[in-house]
Amino acid sequence: MTDKPRKSFGSDNHAGIHPAVIQALTEANTGEAVAYGADSWTERATGELKRLFGTDGEAYLVFNGGGANVLGLGLLLDRHEAVICADSAHINTDECGSPERMLGTKLLPVPAPDGKLTPDLIETRLAGRGDQHFAQAGVVSLTQSTECGTCYSLPELAKIRDFCRANSLRVFMDGARLANAAAHLGCTLADLASHADVLTFGGTKNGAMGVEAVIVMSPEYQANALYLRKQQMQLSSKMRFLAAQFLALLDDDLWLRNATHANAMATRLATGLSDVPGVQIRYPVEADAVFARLDPRHIAELRREWTFHVWDEANSIVRWMTAFDMRESDVDSFVASIASVAGTLS
Ligand SMILES: Cc1ncc(COP(=O)(O)O)c(C=O)c1O
Numbered sequence: 001m002t003d004k005p006r007k008s009f010g011s012d013n014h015a016g017i018h019p020a021v022i023q024a025l026t027e028a029n030t031g032e033a034v035a036y037g038a039d040s041w042t043e044r045a046t047g048e049l050k051r052l053f054g055t056d057g058e059a060y061l062v063f064n065g066g067g068a069n070v071l072g073l074g075l076l077l078d079r080h081e082a083v084i085c086a087d088s089a090h091i092n093t094d095e096c097g098s099p100e101r102m103l104g105t106k107l108l109p110v111p112a113p114d115g116k117l118t119p120d121l122i123e124t125r126l127a128g129r130g131d132q133h134f135a136q137a138g139v140v141s142l143t144q145s146t147e148c149g150t151c152y153s154l155p156e157l158a159k160i161r162d163f164c165r166a167n168s169l170r171v172f173m174d175g176a177r178l179a180n181a182a183a184h185l186g187c188t189l190a191d192l193a194s195h196a197d198v199l200t201f202g203g204t205k206n207g208a209m210g211v212e213a214v215i216v217m218s219p220e221y222q223a224n225a226l227y228l229r230k231q232q233m234q235l236s237s238k239m240r241f242l243a244a245q246f247l248a249l250l251d252d253d254l255w256l257r258n259a260t261h262a263n264a265m266a267t268r269l270a271t272g273l274s275d276v277p278g279v280q281i282r283y284p285v286e287a288d289a290v291f292a293r294l295d296p297r298h299i300a301e302l303r304r305e306w307t308f309h310v311w312d313e314a315n316s317i318v319r320w321m322t323a324f325d326m327r328e329s330d331v332d333s334f335v336a337s338i339a340s341v342a343g344t345l346s
Pocket residue numbers: 063064065066067069090091143146147174176177204
């Protein structure tokens with residue numbers, strides 16, 4: 001990895017690939033292996049994932065997070081059913097309408113402070129159940145950690161799971177950043193998974209080159225998974241190279257160390273900014289994201305040197321993401337730059 005100072009707080013996807021993942025890919029690149037997942041790397045990776053998630057069901061490897069969401073949601077939905085999600089959910093805002101297009105479902109977004117649904121918020125979208133004129137809510141989609149950099153606590157997840165069970169709703173969890181949530185909560189992946197029927201586990205933002213897993217918690221939902229993954233063009237012929245990436249991340253809990261580090265860098269950034277006038281941290285910093293409100297002139301000036309997203313132009317809110325490979329010195333120079341711009345232009 002490069003020694004050059006980081007200039008991007010734009011996304012955890014701006015990071016490179018962890019050297020252990022590259023090493024695992026190189027080691028897997030010897031000789032031939034049977035295609036489409038019938039290889040020993042896939043058997044080991046999916047076996048280890050199933051063990052970590054404590055499932056009687058299956059684990060399926062796919063190329064990317066959008067594909068994982070479409071596959072996972074599709075396993076839980078009947079053809080007339082709709083998905084309740086937070087308005088900020090990636091499936092609602094950033095996937096080019098793929099759940100609607102690919103699954104023919106309807107999303108029922110709910111304005112959710114801090115990106116988190118609650119039973120009360122979910123209930124607001126249940127009107128019309130049993131009425132043939134309405135799309136029938138069948139699945140609740142949670143993102144853990146959320147698009148706002150917050151995490152559902154285990155008691156919050158338990159309340160949602162119990163409410164959903166009582167109301168015949170299945171729970172899907174978009175876990176593109178599940179590792180960051182486990183690191184923040186100090187819980188196991190199985191603890192998180194016990195609150196969902198199907199969930200995803202992101203490798204890409206955690207140091208992989210590109211791999212995600214769809215974890216099915218109960219065999220009743222997996223009958224069509226192999227066929228849907230193929231139809232949705234998420235079946236890799238050279239599957240050993242997807243599996244090798246997860247084997248590297250799972251070895252000696254590298255996934256957890258990467259997420260813990262990324263989270264710590266976000267906390268360092270937020271803490272470093274706590275005394276800087278004119279910077280207001282917008283949400284609790286619980287994963288690898290910091291959202292802040294600052295003067296639009298400061299945003300423009302900072303963006304001359306640094307890469308990051310303006311999340312909400314109207315309210316002058318930016319998103320700063322950290323990553324597994326960011327150093328304390330990268331964060332500290334960004335803090336110094338923000339403080340200097342805020343001081344000069346105020
Ligand atoms: C919460 C969440 N889910 C899913 C995805 C989709 O991942 P991909 O870009 O690999 O399709 C992202 C990507 O940013 C994400 O943030």
